[in-house]
Amino acid sequence: MLVTSSVHYIGCDDAELDLFEGQYALPEGMCYNSYLLEASAIAVMDSVDARKTDEWMQHLETALQGRQPSYLVLQHMEPDHSGSVKTFLSKYPQTTIVCSAKAQGMLLQFGIQAQNVQTVKEGDTLDLGGLTLRFFMAPMVHWPEVMMTYCTERKILFSADAFGKFGVYEADADDWACEARRYYFNICGKYGTPVTMALKKTAALDIDYICPLHGPVLEGEKMAEALRLYTIWSAYDVETKGVLIACASIHGNTLAAANRLADMLRERGVGKVALADLCRDDMAETIEDAFRMDRMVVMASSYDATVFPPMHQFLWKLQQKAYQKRTVGIVENGSWAPSAGREMKAMLETMKDITLLEPMVTIKSALNEESLAQLQQLADAIANA
Ligand SMILES: Cc1cc2nc3c(=O)[nH]c(=O)nc-3n(C[C@H](O)[C@H](O)[C@H](O)COP(=O)(O)O)c2cc1C
Numbered sequence: 089m090l091v092t093s094s095v096h097y098i099g100c101d102d103a104e105l106d107l108f109e110g111q112y113a114l115p116e117g118m119c120y121n122s123y124l125l126e127a128s129a130i131a132v133m134d135s136v137d138a139r140k141t142d143e144w145m146q147h148l149e150t151a152l153q154g155r156q157p158s159y160l161v162l163q164h165m166e167p168d169h170s171g172s173v174k175t176f177l178s179k180y181p182q183t184t185i186v187c188s189a190k191a192q193g194m195l196l197q198f199g200i201q202a203q204n205v206q207t208v209k210e211g212d213t214l215d216l217g218g219l220t221l222r223f224f225m226a227p228m229v230h231w232p233e234v235m236m237t238y239c240t241e242r243k244i245l246f247s248a249d250a251f252g253k254f255g256v257y258e259a260d261a262d263d264w265a266c267e268a269r270r271y272y273f274n275i276c277g278k279y280g281t282p283v284t285m286a287l288k289k290t291a292a293l294d295i296d297y298i299c300p301l302h303g304p305v306l307e308g309e310k311m312a313e314a315l316r317l318y319t320i321w322s323a324y325d326v327e328t329k330g331v332l333i334a335c336a337s338i339h340g341n342t343l344a345a346a347n348r349l350a351d352m353l354r355e356r357g358v359g360k361v362a363l364a365d366l367c368r369d370d371m372a373e374t375i376e377d378a379f380r381m382d383r384m385v386v387m388a389s390s391y392d393a394t395v396f397p398p399m400h401q402f403l404w405k406l407q408q409k410a411y412q413k414r415t416v417g418i419v420e421n422g423s424w425a426p427s428a429g430r431e432m433k434a435m436l437e438t439m440k441d442i443t444l445l446e447p448m449v450t451i452k453s454a455l456n457e458e459s460l461a462q463l464q465q466l467a468d469a470i471a472n473a
């Protein structure tokens with residue numbers, strides 16, 4: 089596949105992988121992108137996961153048409169991209185690896201012995217004879233060694249993991265945002281500031297195409313929309329006005345109350361209302377919704393003088409991903425000494441710029457007149473927040 093003149097897509101789909109990075113469900117599979125730039129000298133942009141080495145080597149050979157690759161640019165050393173470098177070098181040992189100094193330090197860790205390594209730093213260029221590559225360091229746009237690459241003549245930004253998504257390669261996917269958002273908040277969410285810094289650096293560039301390491305090449309309106317969303321996401325701003333109700337219920341009474349609250353919120357017209365059952369629904373999807381919307385209600389059963397573990401895990405993940413700048417309500421349930429509320433509050437208080445709503449609702453086993461009235465009050469507070 090040709091991205092544009094002299095730029096070939098040589099990545100691979102992985103439809104069989106069950107979990108990305110050992111934890112994210114892949115209902116639509118995954119792709120590892122790689123590109124080949126054809127000029128007087130040939131440069132390959134990143135390799136693919138070791139699961140797809142053979143297929144990638146074939147794509148590479150087809151695109152090379154008997155020529156030798158002069159450069160292999162490694163923008164990111166994570167194994168989903170560096171996993172085929174060893175095989176590549178055994179076939180093309182003369183190729184010069186081009187990477188950041190930090191990435192160079194990681195080569196041996198991953199068992200990669202390269203004869204020729206050229207480290208590049210911010211603003212360095214590589215002349216391929218007809219095409220020029222310019223490098224931008226993007227530390228912590230997932231890992232510390234990450235860099236992005238701009239091809240001046242073709243106006244392409246090779247963006248590493250930024251602008252990636254879950255799913256096999258689908259050039260004309262209508263809903264890029266859904267799986268790109270789940271990918272962003274779960275994988276890069278913690279690194280909003282580095283992503284913002286990388287976006288600032290690349291904002292000055294004239295970009296016709298974004299070529300990420302996962303997901304489709306972006307251009308035109310889709311690229312503009314992706315840039316708009318990345319600006320919101322990396323700043324932890326609100327994308328959609330609405331409320332996520334995240335619920336962890338042992339026997340179902342808290343979940344029943346969550347459904348009641350969802351109805352109350354819909355009646356009050358608070359925007360989008362999403363209800364997640366933390367025991368069953370995809371956790372990564374729920375994390376994504378938490379960041380997407382401006383308000384959240386956490387509802388959980390008490391458990392061994394603390395909070396039911398699925399809620400603990402959810403809040404712990406939000407802490408890890410730097411959840412911030414949101415308004416949150418709390419509903420606890422307990423049969424003898426409710427403890428979930430205290431625990432959820434303590435975890436939320438460690439996060440930045442979280443506004444906690446009153447009242448914190450306590451349910452004693454199942455909703456009664458008193459707790460229902462509290463829930464109505466909380467619904468009012470959410471609607472007015
Ligand atoms: C393993 C376990 C531990 C529990 N620990 C507590 C507790 O420490 N304090 C409390 O008040 N209730 C505790 N409970 C009771 C539940 O929190 C309570 O029955 C609650 O109403 C369950 O709501 P649910 O129907 O939404 O699961 C515990 C229940 C289980 C199964």
Ligand SMILES: [Fe+2]
Nearest residue numbers: 164166230249
């Ligand atoms: Fe990565």
Ligand SMILES: [Fe+2]
Nearest residue numbers: 166168249301
């Ligand atoms: Fe990746």
